[in-house]
Amino acid sequence: xxxxxxxxxxxxxxxxxxxxxxxxxxxxxxxxxxxxxxxSLLTEWATGEEASGDLLAPLDDHQEVWGSGVTYLRSRDAxxxxxxxxxxxxxxxxxxxxxEIFFKQIGWRTxxxxxxxxxxxxxxxxxxxxxxxxxxxxxAQIVGYTVGNDMSSRDIEGENPLYLPQAKTYDGSAAVGPxxxxxxxxxxxxxxxSLEIERDGAAAFAGETSTGQMKRTxxxxxxxxxxxxxxxxxxxLMTGTGxxxxxxxxxxxxxxxxxxxxxxxxxxxxx
Numbered sequence: 001x002x003x004x005x006x007x008x009x010x011x012x013x014x015x016x017x018x019x020x021x022x023x024x025x026x027x028x029x030x031x032x033x034x035x036x037x038x039x040s041l042l043t044e045w046a047t048g049e050e051a052s053g054d055l056l057a058p059l060d061d062h063q064e065v066w067g068s069g070v071t072y073l074r075s076r077d078a079x080x081x082x083x084x085x086x087x088x089x090x091x092x093x094x095x096x097x098x099x100e101i102f103f104k105q106i107g108w109r110t111x112x113x114x115x116x117x118x119x120x121x122x123x124x125x126x127x128x129x130x131x132x133x134x135x136x137x138x139x140a141q142i143v144g145y146t147v148g149n150d151m152s153s154r155d156i157e158g159e160n161p162l163y164l165p166q167a168k169t170y171d172g173s174a175a176v177g178p179x180x181x182x183x184x185x186x187x188x189x190x191x192x193x194s195l196e197i198e199r200d201g202a203a204a205f206a207g208e209t210s211t212g213q214m215k216r217t218x219x220x221x222x223x224x225x226x227x228x229x230x231x232x233x234x235x236x237l238m239t240g241t242g243x244x245x246x247x248x249x250x251x252x253x254x255x256x257x258x259x260x261x262x263x264x265x266x267x268x269x270x271x
Contacts, residue, residue, distance in 0.1 A: 004179035015051035031234025057112030062233035071240030105174035116271035118172025125155035129241035130259040147266035209242035
């Protein structure tokens with residue numbers, strides 16, 4: 001089942017497989033439900049009315065978006081290379097039992113498919129990070145996924161790992177969408193991920209990977225996020241990237257970042 005959020009004259013409305021859900025049903029409502037009840041209740045709640053209106057980011061103001069890093073070998077190597085002072089930190093995290101988990105964005109500051117992302121004005125080296133983004137309910141169960149773009153300023157983090165929040169969290173730094181595909185964690189272990197960056201109508205970069213290349217498991221990442229925190233409205237968790245453009249590449253205003261995971265495509269223009 002596929003969930004989308006739409007702009008309507010009466011405000012945002014959620015839909016399941018293209019059919020509107022009752023007004024007032026939000027992702028917070030759905031993520032309060034046990035995983036075992038979610039699909040059956042969505043089938044019951046979906047009306048005969050077709051969803052229309054522009055797509056919005058598939059989350060509510062209440063959800064937090066978190067991130068995890070150094071989950072792919074390619075990410076470990078890239079972050080070691082960009083850091084002149086603390087390269088060993090990334091090797092240690094890659095080898096450790098405890099993953100890197102960080103706060104990425106709050107729901108109201110997260111953009112959706114077709115909306116602009118941004119690069120910081122005080123940086124010179126910026127990249128999109130294509131990531132499978134887990135959707136986790138209040139009971140810490142993985143109920144589905146969406147596509148995530150974890151915009152990152154590599155020069156800021158490379159200067160000092162303690163600058164990670166500034167490299168990762170700013171206006172326009174997180175995009176998710178276009179919708180949420182309900183799925184169990186076991187269904188997500190070998191999904192293809194691709195990134196295309198278009199500049200002036202031509203391809204500036206393209207890369208691909210698979211969630212099968214991840215070192216860590218999705219349940220492990222979700223468990224660490226939920227270990228000492230309560231998320232009454234559920235949460236979204238980006239799971240790291242295995243696609244990193246070459247060091248000489250940096251995003252420019254007007255670039256289009258197009259991320260596809262198993263047929264779901266998230267596209268954003270850089271403002």
